Structure formats: structure tokens, C-alpha cells
Amino acid sequence: MIKYQIESIQFDERGLIPVVVQNAQTKEVLTVAYMNRESLEKTIETKETWFYSRSRQELWNKGATSGNTQQVVAIRADCDEDALVVEVLPKGPACHTGEVSCFHKVIVAPGQAVGSFxxxxxxxxxxxxxxxxxxxxxxxxxxxxxxxxxxxxxxxxxxxxxxxxxxxxxxxxxxxxxxxxxxxxxxxxxxxxxxxxxxxxxxxxxxxxxx
CATH class of the missing domain: 1.10.287.1080 (MazG-like)
Structure with a gap:
């Protein structure tokens, strides 16, 4: 079943797919990154997030150096199968600045997280x-x-x-x-x-x- 799902994923012309990483418990969006087929397979295999760095052109495991890993709970594709949501249990901040989420710069918002938690x-x-x-x-x-x-x-x-x-x-x-x-x-x-x-x-x- 997992193999079928991967085969159905619509990677772009560069072999990449955008990924929204979301806290599985609070539902807060933590970051947006990219995966290629290999990083998606490694994410499924290890149950930790792996991404593809477009600037370095290489795979990277979130938290490999910082310890701020993300345990994968679920992976969902959108209706066109050209974008993914990865629900995780984070161990520490998602942002390299030390913020819980990369989306901490408020433009228009009440300033409070929503959802059950x-x-x-x-x-x-x-x-x-x-x-x-x-x-x-x-x-x-x-x-x-x-x-x-x-x-x-x-x-x-x-x-x-x-x-x-x-x-x-x-x-x-x-x-x-x-x-x-x-x-x-x-x-x-x-x-x-x-x-x-x-x-x-x-x-x-x-x-x-x-x-």
C-alpha cells in the first residue's frame, strides 16, 4: 500500500514535492520544506522527517545535528497528490532560530494558536x-x-x-x-x-x- 502511494505521488519537473510539516497534537504548522522520492522513502522507513535541500542539493535529516527531531505520525497527500502534509511529534523547536515554528512572524493574525491544544x-x-x-x-x-x-x-x-x-x-x-x-x-x-x-x-x- 505504501509503495502504491509513493508511486502515485506527483513530483514536479525537478523531482520534488512541497511538504507542510504540522504538529500532530497542536495542529500548528511548523515549517514548509521539500522532499524527493528518496527522502520520502527514508521518512517512511525511519519515521523521522527527511527533506531535500534545494540550495545544497542533498538530503538532510531534521534534528540530526541539533537533536530537534520530528517523529512522523502520519503523511497525507492532497487531492492532486502534488503536495504533502506530514504530521509529527517534535522534539524541540522546528525553526533554526529556536522558535517553535518557522511561522512566528505575524503579519495579520490575532496572535494566538488555534486548535485543541x-x-x-x-x-x-x-x-x-x-x-x-x-x-x-x-x-x-x-x-x-x-x-x-x-x-x-x-x-x-x-x-x-x-x-x-x-x-x-x-x-x-x-x-x-x-x-x-x-x-x-x-x-x-x-x-x-x-x-x-x-x-x-x-x-x-x-x-x-x-x-
Whole structure:
């Protein structure tokens, strides 16, 4: 079946096809690149993204030097089979600048990611930016300055508040407390340099093993 799909792909006169790389969980577009037949075959074989560099005229494996690899979840062709969408689980930024996505220069947009996990992607980026710049007076700066003991204490407090809200059957309070818990957990993950997408990948693997 895979061989048939590759044979049906419409490469252009240079033997290339444009590829949109998308985060499989947040649905955020990470980058646009090109593949030829060989890089597409290697992507399918290794389950990591391989592209064709038009400037260097050679194949390259995303993350081979930086460690920011992309685990392939799905590959989809458009209706004319002359463009691909590759859904991935990224390990680190997609952009060489260190940004999560290459499309970080806003021209016209509300400035927020969309989709089921869009707000999580935005919040992760804000927390990362806070750790880099440490703006005075920001609560996130305060947490990073105090360190893991303070962050861990806040997680414990918020978890208790979540349980209390649930036992009180207070849906609105539960939403607020759950949001506080998620925020502090994301701060802890950043402090520990644990990527949220690695955590989501663990959940994905657990789901796959039981399905």
C-alpha cells in the first residue's frame, strides 16, 4: 500500500514535492520544506522527517545535528497528490532560530494558536520567553527565581484545590483550579527542561499500546 502511494505521488519537473510539516497534537504548522522520492522513502522507513535541500542539493535529516527531531505520525497527500502534509511529534523547536515554528512572524493574525491544544502551545512559549527574559514583577519570573521547591509546593496546593472543587461539584471553580494546576505544571516542566510534547508522546504511546 505504501509503495502504491509513493508511486502515485506527483513530483514536479525537478523531482520534488512541497511538504507542510504540522504538529500532530497542536495542529500548528511548523515549517514548509521539500522532499524527493528518496527522502520520502527514508521518512517512511525511519519515521523521522527527511527533506531535500534545494540550495545544497542533498538530503538532510531534521534534528540530526541539533537533536530537534520530528517523529512522523502520519503523511497525507492532497487531492492532486502534488503536495504533502506530514504530521509529527517534535522534539524541540522546528525553526533554526529556536522558535517553535518557522511561522512566528505575524503579519495579520490575532496572535494566538488555534486548535485543541493551541492555548497550551502559546502558554509553553510564554513560559519559555519568561525564563529567558525574566521580566521584573512577572509571577512566572518569581516562580523561576524561587525554584523547584516553590513550584512544587504550588502544584501541591493547586492539586488540592482541584480535588476540593470536584468534591464540591463546583464546575466553574474546578475549571479555574484546573487551569492553575496546568499552568504551574508547565512551569515545572520548563524548569526541569522536560518538553511538554514528550509528555504527550508518552500518553500517545500508552494509548497505542492499549488500542
Amino acid at each position: 493551541g492555548i497550551l502551545a502559546n502558554l509553553v512559549q510564554v513560559i519559555q520567553d519568561r525564563e529567558k527574559s525574566m521580566p521584573e514583577g512577572a509571577y512566572t519570573t518569581y516562580l523561576f527565581e524561587k525554584g523547584v521547591d516553590k513550584i512544587g509546593k504550588k502544584i501541591g496546593e493547586e492539586a488540592t484545590e482541584v480535588v476540593i472543587a470536584a468534591k464540591n461539584r463546583d464546575a466553574e471553580e474546578l475549571q479555574w483550579e484546573a487551569a492553575d494546576l496546568l499552568y504551574h505544571l508547565l512551569v515545572l516542566l520548563q524548569e526541569q527542561k522536560v518538553n511538554l510534547y514528550d509528555v504527550l508522546e508518552v500518553l500517545q504511546k500508552r494509548h497505542e499500546s492499549k488500542s
